[in-house]
Each structure stands twice: as C-alpha cells, then as structure tokens.
Amino acid sequence: MTDDGTPALTLEAVGVRYPDGTEALDGVTLHLAAGEFTAVVGPSGCGKSTLLRLAAGLLKPTAGTVARASDRLGFVFQDPTLLPWRSVRRNVELSGELTGVPARERRARAEDALRRVGLSHVADALPGTLSGGMRMRVSLARTLTGRPELMLFDEPFGSVDEITRARLGDDLQELFAADGFAGLLVTHSVAEAVYLSQRVVVMADRPGRVVGEVAVPLPYPRLPEVRFSPAFTALTSQVTALLQGGTADRIEVAA
Ligand SMILES: Nc1ncnc2c1ncn2[C@@H]1O[C@H](COP(=O)(O)OP(=O)(O)OP(=O)(O)O)[C@@H](O)[C@H]1O
Ligand SMILES: [Mg+2]
Incomplete structure (x- = not known):
C-alpha cells in the first residue's frame, strides 16, 4: 500500500x-x-x-x-464479464494470464481469491451454472488476484x-x-x-x-x-x- x-x-x-x-x-x-x-x-x-x-x-x-x-488497479463492472467456456477457476486466472503472472503463481492466487469470496466449491463449474450473485463474486475474485491498491x-x-x-x-x-x-x-x-x-x-x-x-x-x-x-x-x-x-x-x- x-x-x-x-x-x-x-x-x-x-x-x-x-x-x-x-x-x-x-x-x-x-x-x-x-x-x-x-x-x-x-x-x-x-x-x-x-x-x-x-x-x-x-x-x-x-x-x-x-x-x-x-x-x-481493479475494475468491477455491473456485468461480471466472465468467459462462458472457461471454468470459474480459469476465469479468475485470466487477469494473471493477461499480465504474464507465471502459471503456478496465478493458480495459487486464483485458489486464494476463490476461497476468500467463498466459491472454492464451484471452481470447476462453468459460469452459466452459477447464480448472478455468485458470478459477481467470481468477478470480484478475478480482480483480487491482481492485488489492487x-x-x-x-x-x-x-x-x-x-x-x-x-x-x-x-x-x-x-x-x-x-x-x-x-x-x-x-x-x-x-x-x-x-x-x-x-x-x-x-x-x-x-x-x-x-x-x-x-x-x-x-x-x-x-x-x-x-x-x-x-x-x-x-x-x-x-x-x-x-x-x-x-x-x-x-x-x-x-x-
Ligand atoms: N462515448 C461517449 N460518447 C458520447 N457521449 C457519451 C459517451 N459516453 C457517455 N456519454 C455521455 O456522457 C454523459 C455521462 O455518461 P456516463 O455514462 O458517464 O453517465 P453515468 O453517470 O455513468 O450514467 P448511468 O448512471 O446511467 O450509468 C451522458 O450524457 C452520456 O450520454
Ligand atoms: Mg454509468
């Protein structure tokens, strides 16, 4: 900080x-x-x-x-903007992928962020199977992986x-x-x-x-x-x- x-x-x-x-x-x-x-x-x-x-x-x-x-910087929009063909975990890993975080590190950050928003149990699910509130949590988790200030x-x-x-x-x-x-x-x-x-x-x-x-x-x-x-x-x-x-x-x- x-x-x-x-x-x-x-x-x-x-x-x-x-x-x-x-x-x-x-x-x-x-x-x-x-x-x-x-x-x-x-x-x-x-x-x-x-x-x-x-x-x-x-x-x-x-x-x-x-x-x-x-x-x-983290940006959370009204629409969770998740990729429907990627699992929850791989959606959360996406920001790390785009910014070049090594695979092992970004997997660890994704697991941690999903735990923090209470969604570890749906890590392998596709976004389409989640409720609106859960999708928003996935979006929050994805943002948290960048450790925003x-x-x-x-x-x-x-x-x-x-x-x-x-x-x-x-x-x-x-x-x-x-x-x-x-x-x-x-x-x-x-x-x-x-x-x-x-x-x-x-x-x-x-x-x-x-x-x-x-x-x-x-x-x-x-x-x-x-x-x-x-x-x-x-x-x-x-x-x-x-x-x-x-x-x-x-x-x-x-x-
Ligand atoms: N790309 C753009 N080109 C031209 N005008 C725009 C553009 N984006 C926004 N505006 C206009 O600028 C003003 C502010 O828009 P903005 O989206 O920032 O408002 P807002 O406060 O977020 O509204 P809302 O609460 O409906 O989301 C509006 O008059 C809008 O029509
Ligand atoms: Mg607006």
Whole structure:
C-alpha cells in the first residue's frame, strides 16, 4: 500500500467533452487517499462511469489532470464479464494470464481469491451454472488476484436481488478491511453508498459535476443493523438532500 501520504487517485479540475460535444464532466476535483473508500452517487448520465473510466486511465480528460499512485488497479463492472467456456477457476486466472503472472503463481492466487469470496466449491463449474450473485463474486475474485491498491466499482451489484446485494456489500466490506485498498464505488443506492463508504460524493448533471460530499464517520465493521440507527438515517438524508439540489452541511451527525 502507498502509505507516504500520496493520494491513491487525484483528479484536478477535470473536464471531459466527448467528440459529439457532450460535456460529461466539468471542473471535477477529487482526491482519494490511500486506503480510503469513497462512494459516488448521482443521477443517470451525470458522468459517474466517465469518472471511473478516467480513474482507470481508459479515457483521457479534455481538461485538468488525473494521477494515480499505483498501476495496481481493479475494475468491477455491473456485468461480471466472465468467459462462458472457461471454468470459474480459469476465469479468475485470466487477469494473471493477461499480465504474464507465471502459471503456478496465478493458480495459487486464483485458489486464494476463490476461497476468500467463498466459491472454492464451484471452481470447476462453468459460469452459466452459477447464480448472478455468485458470478459477481467470481468477478470480484478475478480482480483480487491482481492485488489492487485501487478498486473501481461501477454499480457492481445493480443486477442482483436486494438480499444478495446486501451480502455482497458485506463481503466487499470484509475484503476492504483485510486488504486496505482505496475504493471508488459508483452506486444508485444512497443506503449502500453510506453503508460501505467513508465518504459519499454527490454529483449532478448537465454538465456532470460534484455538488457536495458527506463524510461517513461510522466505525467499521458496519453491521447490517447500523442501517436502522439515527446516525445512518441522518447521513442518508444529507446525501438525498444534496441529490435533490439542496445543501447538507447544517445537519449534525453523531458517529
Ligand atoms: N462515448 C461517449 N460518447 C458520447 N457521449 C457519451 C459517451 N459516453 C457517455 N456519454 C455521455 O456522457 C454523459 C455521462 O455518461 P456516463 O455514462 O458517464 O453517465 P453515468 O453517470 O455513468 O450514467 P448511468 O448512471 O446511467 O450509468 C451522458 O450524457 C452520456 O450520454
Ligand atoms: Mg454509468
């Protein structure tokens, strides 16, 4: 991990204008400390995926600068993007294959990652025989094999049911606690954003920009029942107020 105070990710006054003239982002400044988990919420089309593509280096900004402390990067998309003809184990080995990790090492990393997401028992299965939640775990395991210092999540649990989604969130929290990667999580769920992160960044559209942020001082590990606490409710209200175009800075929240 980078522990010298260098942010894991720095965006300074970033703008993105797509070739067709769409102004996807304007004046976005965001610093993600090493080991910090930040969530991003905002209306559809406000530039959240664009922000993650910038963070991943898949897209260059048309204004401002983007810097990452490490190239050890993991990206988890809404769709698990597994190869249907490869076993679960060989899907998890894929990132290692692509980056030239020797066979024995990548097999060991895959076994370890599958154990961590609770899927050792289906290592030989094909993805088509798994549930949506399990497929998402395979995708998470594949990302973990690269030992990322920065994890980017683009609505990773959007396609699974609510109970599975909550379980995946708890698994993610455990992995975060153990590995200490910096995380940037895009989600449509305000509750999920607050539950998982140390800070929620709120965006608005036209042009895509950051309109505020809410610090989440709740201690980890967060247990499911924290969702019913007054502090949690106050935090989700603050985020919702920002999403609706208001301000959130006058509400007092006790940790
Ligand atoms: N390759 C592209 N070319 C032109 N416009 C694009 C491109 N990709 C995205 N856009 C536009 O940029 C804006 C931001 O898109 P983006 O996908 O980042 O939004 P988002 O916040 O992730 O939305 P959602 O919540 O629906 O996933 C939208 O207006 C979108 O139509
Ligand atoms: Mg998106």
